[in-house]
Amino acid sequence: MTATTSSSAATATPSPLTDATRDEASLRRFLHGLPGVDQVGVEQRAAGLGTRSIKKAAKLWAIDTAISMVDLTTLEGADTQGKVRALAAKAKRPDPERPDTPQVAAVCVYPDMVETAVEALRGTGIHVASVATGFPAGRTSREIKLADTKIAVDAGAAEIDMVIDRGAFLEGRYLEVFEEIQAIKAACGSAHLKVILETGELATYDNVRRASWLALLAGGDFIKTSTGKVSPAATLPVTHVMLQAVRDWFVQTGELRGVKPAGGIRTTKDAIKYLVAVHEVAGEQWLNPDLFRFGASSLLNDLLLQRRTQADGHYSGPDYVTVD
8 A cells, every 4th residue: 555655744744734733823724724615516516526427348447446445344343253254255355256356455344353354364465454543433542542553553454544533623622633643643653544534523514624634734644534433424525525635735745645435335326426536536546546445344245246237238136246
C-alpha cells in the first residue's frame, strides 16, 4: 500500500501548511477559513454523476476494480477464528470457480483477530487491517487507544482504522483531535492509518470538510467516512466532499492520500457510482486500491454475482457465491 507518496507524512506536517497547526487558534482559523460547502450543489452533482451509464466492457472493468478495492470486514462480537479464516479464504479466492477474479485489498478485523488473519493471508499480498482506538465509539482514554493500536500492530496489522473523538471535534477542541491522530499515527509505525470521521455524527458538510483536513494535517493516510455502526454511514455527497479534500491536499502538497467510504454500500450499482465520483472529483490516479477502498461486508457478494452476469450473459443467482 502506497497511499502516501511522501515519507514525511508520518513525522511532520507538509511545510505549506505548518502554520495551520501551530496552536489551537491557528488550527481553528485554518479550518473555519476553508471554503464552505454548497449543500445543494454537492448533492446535485452527486446525483448527476450517479446517473452515468456504463457500457459492458467498462462495467466489467469497474466490477473488477471495485472487487480489488474491497476491505472485506467482520466486526462483530461473535467473531471467531474460524469465521476470520473463512473470510480470509474468500478474500484470496472470491469466486473459486472463476480464478481470474481479483483478490480483495484487505481483510479488516478486531485487534484480537489480527494474528489469525495474518497467518491465513501470509504470502498473498492481501493486507490485514484492524480497527482500534476504542472502535466504534472511541470513548476511552488516549493511553488505552494507543495500547489498542499497539496490540494490532504487534500482531501484524498493516493498516489501522482509528476513530476520531467526535465529541471533542464538535466542541471545537481541534488541537486535541489533531494531537491524538498524530499520536496514533506514531504508534502505527510502518502501518498505514485510516482516520474514521463518522460523518453521520458530524451533521454538516462543512464539518466533514474540516474533519477531513484535520485528519490530513495530522498525517492520516486515508480518510474514512464511517464505522458502519452509525446511520447514515457512507453517502455519495459526503464522499464527494472527502474526495475534494484529498484532491486539494495533493494540489497543495504533492502528496497522495486516500478515501474509504464504509457502511451501507451493498450493490454493484452503488459501487460504480462511487467509482464515477472518484474519477470525476479526485482524478483517475485515485482509481486504485492504494488510494480508494470500500469498507464492506456484503458488497462483495453482489459484485461477484454481477461479474458472472457480465461474463455469462445471464443472472447466476445468490446460490453461486459463498455467503459471508
